[in-house]
Amino acid sequence: MSIKSKISGSGFVKKLVLGTFWMTFGSLMSRGLFSLASIVLARILTVSEFGEFGMIKSTIDNFLIFASLGIGLTTTKYISELKDDHKQEASSMLGASLSLVVLLSSAVAVIIMLFSGPISGTFLNNQDLQIPLIIGGGTLIFISLNGTQMGALLGFQAYRKNSTANILQGLFLFLGLVIGGYLGGVKGALLGNLIAIFLVSIALQKLVRDESKKQSISVSFKEWKASVRKIYKFAIPASLSTIIVAPTIWVLNTMLVNQPNGYKELGLYSAVIIFSTAIQMFNGAIGNVLLPIFLSKSEGKSPKKEFFNYFGSWIISIMIAIPLILFPEVTSLILGKKFSIEQIVPILGMSIITTLIITNRAGVSRDLIVKNKMWLSVFSMGQWAITNLIIFYFLKDLGAWGFAFSYMISYVINYLVFVPYFINKGISPRIIFYNKWNMILWLMIASLVAVNVYYFDVLFLRIIISVIILLIILFSIFKLYKVCLQKL
Structure with missing residues (x-):
């Protein structure tokens, strides 16, 4: 049987392949253009100014949680579950989600504008960031609305429309950030960002309206209070873990920028993690396809589906990360001479390990959503936050290096503690953690990073050792697949 026939003959495979194609293509264009814009911006601005831009972004991300409160994810969940058999209820959920997020985000934006002075002067240690904060507050309204509209498209499984929105977002953000940063520095970049997000919001309204009409669902405000109650029953625990994460990141950022040369150190870290963030693009694209599929009541399960759910995006992320681990010189070349290769290499290695931990446990995170166990995610992120802060x-005197190390170690501890805990609670299968090939893979990944950091100056030696490790990684992936097909 040909590959094309296999894809056409399986509903799951067809949805997964086509959905992943569109989501990956859209994310590749969006994140790729955004990453490119970030690189150009890092070259346009000074290292300290790029740190200021990162600090404003972190601050807005912090407030974004309260502006959206997990409503985008909640919209995906309920639209996925209701769109086929309960269209009126789906219409009510869509109307309630959109109206609620506009009200919340507008209120939070006003708070940011009113308190921009004390925030910039007292917490950010830079009074010049007051105007950028106000601009960011306006952006927050449209980011929140866009997240909910994207969530609705995912719930409809309208992957092609979602891809279109992502591409437009990447294009608008690239133009806004680059042109704005070139003409007006940090303020110009943030203003360009605001205009870009606003244009994306207009495009998304049309895409959601067209898809809703196609599936005989409308934006309805009937049973608004009942729908809001249902939203918050899931959204509050879903958003609490994010409410823990974003403020923690913001506090960590403020601790860093209040050190000598703090904004320069944050600028260094922010520039390096552009590459590990790009790796997560594929994890996010695949996750956005898998979540509505596994939420759907009609979708069956099989060992191959389960393997891809738990390990697919992780393995893809490993393959993408390997060239960056082997040839960190490329990142230095891309970022420019302002960023020292000696500083980049260890930070890049630690950030990649952090990213691979996140992608490895993506399937477990989906299990928590599908089984309505989001409260357990709150405890998990609470541990991560406390460990990271301590x-x-x-290590704050070590600047960007200490920043990357604290992130990595806190995620390592979180993985080793909470994945076994979720398994023992019956949320995820034992085989995804308790098997020797999973452990060998982690050991080889850590070894690959360590070799390329420690022996960075000895190119021939690190390439020879890396080739051996890579062969073991490929063999381990094959054995992991075989074992999981028998156990899942």
Whole structure:
């Protein structure tokens, strides 16, 4: 049987392949253009100014949680579950989600504008960031609305429309950030960002309206209070873990920028993680396809589906990360001479390990959503936050290096503690953690990073050792697949 026939003959495979194609293509264009814009911006601005831009972004991300409160994810969940058999209820959920997020985000934007002075002067240690904060507050309204509209498209499984929105977002953001940064520095980049997000919001309204009409669902405000109650029953625990994460990141950022040369160190870290963030693009694209599929009541399960759910995006992320681990010189070349290769290499290695931990446990995160166990995610992120803050408190004098190390170690501890805990609770299968090939893979990944950091100056030696490790990684992936097909 040909590959084309296999794809056409399986509903799951067809949805997964086509959905992943569109989501990956859209994310590749969006994140790729955004990453490119970030690189150009890092070259346009000074290292300190790029740190200021990163600090404003972190601050807005912090407030974004309260502006959206997990409503985008909630919209995906309920639209996925209701769109086929309960269209009126789906219409009510869509109307309630969109109206609620506009009300919340507008209120939070007003708070940011009113308190921009004390925030910039007291917490950010830079009074010049007041105007950028106000601009960011306006952006927050449209980011929140766009997240909910994207969530609705995912719930409809309208992957092609979602891809279109992502592409437009990437294009608008690239133009806005680059032109704005070139003409007006940090303020110009943020203003360009605001205009770009606003244009994306207009495009998304049309895409959601067209898809809703196609599926005989409308934006309805009937049973608004009942729908809001249902939204918050899921959204509050879903957003609490994010409410923990974003403020933690913001506090860590403020601890860093209040050190000598703090904004320069944050600028260094922000520039390096552009590459590990790009790796997560594929994890996000695949996750956005898998979540509505596994939420659907009609979708069956099989060992191959389960393997891809738990390990697919992780393996893809490993393959993408390997060239960056082997040839970190490329990142230095891309970022420019302002960023020292000696500083980049260890930070890049630690950030990649952090990213691979996140992608490895993506399937477990989907299990928590599907089984309505989001409260457990809150405890998990609480541990991560406390550990991260404690470690960085003692390492803050090390700047960007200490920042990357505290992130990595806190995620390592979180993975080793909470994945077994979720398994013991019956949320995820034992085989995804308790098997020797999973452990060998992690050991080889850590070894690959360590070799290329420690022996960075000895090119021939690190390439020879890396080739051996890569062969073991490929063999381990094959054995992991075989074992999981028998156990899942």
